[in-house]
Amino acid sequence: MFLKKTQAEAHMFDEDLPKKKQGSEFPRLLDNMSITELEEYIAEMKAEIMRVEGNIQKKKASHEAASSVFK
Template identity: 50%
Template structure:
């Protein structure tokens, strides 16, 4: 039996509509990619932090 994560009970925000790429210039598209890469790095860091917290909690309860 696994514990329920309180975040799983919270309503998920609606996904934003994808940006229209056709009207964007090459420079705007490159800037958009850079913005998304920063966001991806932020999400990966949050995942690692959550994994770290989970590992600490699991180690604590194994004692």
């Protein structure tokens, strides 16, 4: 038996979810950003690229380890 949540109950659980950091989404509208904001945005994107590259390396290592087991 499934119970339908009321709007108040659903909202109560939404409050527990992590909130997105405003302005941390890619891509952003650049026209209204100052030079400093643009430079900070570049730094954020570079950090994100490094994070993704690290994740790729971990996945490749796991994949290679799994592949070697099945040879």
